[in-house]
Each structure stands twice: as structure tokens, then as C-alpha cells.
Amino acid sequence: MSVLEVLSGALLIAGALAVLTGGVGMLRFPDFYTRIHAAGITDSAGAGLILLGLLLRVDTWNTAVRLLIILLFLALTSPTATHILAHAARRDGVPMWRKGDPRR
């Protein structure tokens, strides 16, 4: 096993853990605004780590370019989507969760 493979495996496992954490958070956090944080973990950390882990395994440069393009697009679009989502929810008067409130 070469150094690259070990590194790629570590990145992949870290990414899988981040994705799982975010998924659990999506389910367990009490309201919409806190769930955005969970979505952020899967979208940025999870996707970034998994794609980087795959990037260390490629053997041709055009595969690497495609992976980088996906990484770039995800890094651009998913924070934008969650940002605008939070803005729109705030504007619509979705209430914030405070300690002691029931879960929504």
C-alpha cells in the first residue's frame, strides 16, 4: 500500500464520517436554522473530503479535471443555496429556536 492510498483512504473515511454526522444532525437538530449547519457539514466538509480522497486515486488527468470541476461547482453552489435559503426563511418569519422551546 503506497502513501497515496493510505492518505486517500484516510480522507475518504473522514469524508464518510462528516457526511454521516451531517445526516444525523439533519434529523436531530431542533429547527430549520440549526439544520442548515448540519447540511453545511455534509455539503462542504463531507463532499470536499470525499472528492479529495477520490482525487488521490485517479490515473488519468481528465478524470482529475472532472473531479476538480465537481469540487469547484459544489463549493460555489451549495453555500450559496443555503445562504439564500436562510435569508428567505428569515424574511418569511420562520421563528428561531431558543433553549427550552419545543423541537420543530
Place this chain on the structure above:
Amino acid sequence: MTTTFTLINVSLLAILTATAVTITRLRALYEATMLAALFSLATACLFVLLDAVDVAFTEAAVGVGISTVLLLGVLALTRSSESVTPRRRRLPGAIAVLLVGGTLGYASLDLPEFGSADSPVQRHPVTDEYLHQSQEDIGIPNTVTSVLASYRGLDTLGELVVVFTAGLAVLSLLGPLARPEQTRPAADFHLADYRVIRVVSGTLMPFILLFALYVLFHGDYGPGGGFQAGVIFASGFVLYGLVFGLDRAQRVVPRAALWFLVSLGLLLYIGVGVTTMLLGGSFLDYDVLASHPETGQHLGILVVETAIGITVASVMTTIFFGFAGRGVAR
């Protein structure tokens, strides 16, 4: 290995079923539309696992992108909540559903087993011809494209006519042909007010169009082709229209230009067929287009895919403008 794949397939199928059941139970139609997009995503995962790359591509472009946008556009014109049917009036529907479902279930017993080697598809001589002969006849790696654009060119022409007709129908029902332009009230919610989304969409738009061109011209070698490219092209314009408003989008692509393009693609396709007839071949027989048959096939497929792309992109954009423009005018 096989068990793992079975497990993955089964869990995806369970996701699909659960989503479908939830969609039928939801009364709020916006939420149902979002779940339909989710259904499409899960379907595409299954297609990828089944190695049906071109189908997954289409499912991604059409199911998640354009059809969600169009469904939402329709909902913006009508009500957003499903009306409740009285219980006694549900009976005929239930009988029809049970009959059709039972027939389909019964018919599925006749299907060959999943992945079996002696199914009619595998045994039929045409399969062998398409898979092996196409490399010599046409010489492009993606057999799906050569079947779609060359062997079955006439069927594809028929599909393009269907798309064209749909665009024409929407134009005559919803477009400005049906009624004069009305004044628009100023919308309260401008996505373009948010600097982040304005900048990101502006940056992303040229890349979407570039990617559409890549899909169009790379269809010979990988997944993709005219239909997918057209839809991606249209979703670029749809994004622009959603963020910057219809007025600015229509300044980029005027309606008159769209109507022209809708028919241009179809005419181009038929024109290729007529040209091959004039050159002495049969309708859509690309061999005669160049001195060498293979070059002729390459040229013919490229022109035909471009024609499909033009018509599909302009029809989709026209339909979106039709729905969204109507919504703003109310």
C-alpha cells in the same frame, strides 16, 4: 460483491417506494414537487448502477432541472394545495388503478429474469449488429448515440416533432399569441437583490452553457447528446431568468428569436434527410454526405444532434417564459 450490490439496489428501491408513497399522501403540492425532484435523483442513482449512463444523464437534466421548474411554474399559476376528493367518488379511480396495476403486475411475470443472458434483447441479431457492426459502420465509441442518431434517425425525428408540437401548443395557449402583453406589477422579492446569488449565478451561467456545448459535441464519445445538451442550455437561461427577472432574460434571447430557433432545429434535421436524398442516398442515410462513409456518418450525426439541441433548448425556454411570464402578468 454481489450481495453488496443487491443491498445497495434494494435500499435505493426502498427509498424510491417510500418517496412515492409520501408524494401520494402529501396535500401541499409544492412539497410534493420537491419530493418528485428527490424521486428523480434516486432514480438516476439506480440508472447509474445499472450502467445506463445516457438515461441517467437525461433523468438528471430533465427530471431534476427543467421539470421541477416547470411544475413549480404551473403551481404558481394555480392553487398550491390539492383539493380533497369525497370518499364515495374515489371508487372509480381505485378500480382503475387496481386494474391497471394488476395487469402490469401480471405482465411483469413474462419479463425475462434480471440480468439473464438469454433474454430476447441479448439473443436478437440486431443487438449484435448494433454493438459490433456500428464500430465499423460509424466508428464512434458511444453506441447509444449511433443507434439514436443514425440507425434510428427517423424515430428520433419523430421525437423531435413531438417536442416541437408541445412547444407550439404551449405557445398558442399561454404565449403572447393568445393575448396581448399586460403591464406587470413590481415583484416584491428579487433574488437579484442578494449579492451572493447574483454574483454566483452570473459566474455560473457561462459555465452551464459551456457544459451544454461539451455535452452536445462529446455525445459521440461519452454520455450525452442533443436532447440533454438542449435541456442544459435551457436551464442556463432559466437560471438567468429566475435570478435577474424575465425582462432581462428576454433581452438576451428575444421571443422572436426563440420562435425562429424552435423551427430552425426541426428544419435542419429534415434538411439533412432531404440533402441525403438529393445526393442519391435514402432519407437520413449519412453515408453519402462525404466521400468516405464514416466521415459522412460523423458529419450527419453532428448536424442532427445540433439540430435536436437547438429545438429542445428553444422549446424548453419558450415553455418556461410562457409559464413564468403569465405568472408575473397576473
Place this chain on the structure above:
Amino acid sequence: MIFAVMAALLVTMVLTLLRAFMGPGRYNRILAVNTFGTKTVLFVAVAGFLFGRPEFLDIGILYALVNFVATVAVLRLTHYQELVSDTERGEGK
């Protein structure tokens, strides 16, 4: 290794799906569908590596783009509907 990632993705898909089913409300569902879309991009990319078919990555690129368009459309068009229904029919959400 890649199988582990795929399993993690599938489990997360199911968790996100539960959030999409439960809601409550529109925004939670939009968020869930958006996250599910990202999971699909990753799933397709990982499947491409599993089968040794890097052209799957084209589909991944397309998903990343189309998912964004769908989210923007949901935000834009649902909001428009609310404006209309508030002013014309006097309904709440």
C-alpha cells in the same frame, strides 16, 4: 474502502429522506432535497470509481449544476405564490 463511503452515503440519504418526509414546512424540505442532491453527486462519483468508469463524473457535474437551478427555482417561485395568495386571496401560509 469505497464501499464504506458508499454505505455512509446511502445511510445519510435515508436520514435526509426522513427529514424531507417529516418537514415540517417548506424550508426544511428544500434543505433536505438540496442535501440529497449533493449526496447524489457524491454517490455517482463514488460509483464511477467503483466500476472504473470515470465518465460517470460528467453526470456528477450535471447534478451539481442542476441541483442549484432547482433550489433557486423553488425559492423564486414558491415565494411568488405567497405574494399572490397573501394579497389576492388573503390566505396565510
